[in-house]
Amino acid sequence: MRVRLFFGLFLLLTLFVGCQNIVKSGGNSDEMKFERLFSWNVPKNEEDYERCSQAGVTDIVVHNQRQYDLALKYGMTPYWRCFLPVGPHPQVMTPEEEKHFAYINGQDIDKKAPDRMKEIHRRRREKKHRYGGEQEAPLDTLNNTRIPCFASDTDLSLSKQKLDDLLKDVPPDNKGMFLDFFGYMNHHGCYCEGCLARYKHYLEEHNLEDSSKNKDEFYRQQLLDYYDDIIGYIKSKHPDYKIVAHFYPDFRPDHLYGNRTKVDFCGQTVAWYFKWPAPKIKQYTKYVTEHAKDYYPFAEGIPFVGLNTDASSSLGFKTPAELEQELKVILAAGGRTLMVCDGRGIIEPGYFEVFRKYCTK
């Protein structure tokens, strides 16, 4: 009798465990993992490099030989420095956009005022400022950053000089480079004399009328040309380099245009610092991964996630549990690689465990 009871219990237990396994292998997102994690951050010491590696970071930007060596020591691929656009003058915005820029940066507030940053965060919340991500207010601009008018670097002389400088002491076995801030600080375009003259010429050349659609296409084309000119120059010197980019700031007329460029690892935002609804994260992930090779067969679409772990800032904040939900949505939508900024959050308690769970084997 006893033996039969034990046997029966054993059978039940086997069935129970078996069922659990079926559930897991049937697509439970707890079981799905990212194969590659690109991080935008520079760990401050060796211990943090090790923690990044333990969290699953595989690809990371570095700025000097020490960082390069530490990345290699902990099994990560280093990319030698990050190139930002260069031009002869800053981009030009409308007077209204300039006014907004001044307001959200507190340019009228005394630099020594004790509550200056508190007031700046209040203003950014009030204006629904999105830190370069997709706008929620009718008008938004970047804060603090004035991007140069890269389109006015017409013969690329300033950009080439900067690239030469960044790469002059590159280690011989380096694998690539990061690009950032290829965009417009008002999310639309630059209205300097040079850009307006080029736009006029573009309309004449293509026999087009002045319309918002044509204007958007022109400013998108300026971005595409600059990406490809810069990548072409880097690869003329280092044909094997892989180029990693986050498409930022957001280009409002076409959020996901990155696949039109020759970027190898094309990081496009699927979840911003500010929480986006799951269906939007799913839709963007599917587009970024499924349409990555629409223009260039070598390109890989990398879902980008914004992460800020400081709840007191006017930049969006996520708890580790909220981050985990987003990663599950990306995995379920087919994302198998990930890019994160600010990468410092990856190794913070709570967040570290989430990345380790989904980004390591």
Ligand SMILES: [Zn+2]
């Ligand atoms: Zn311009």
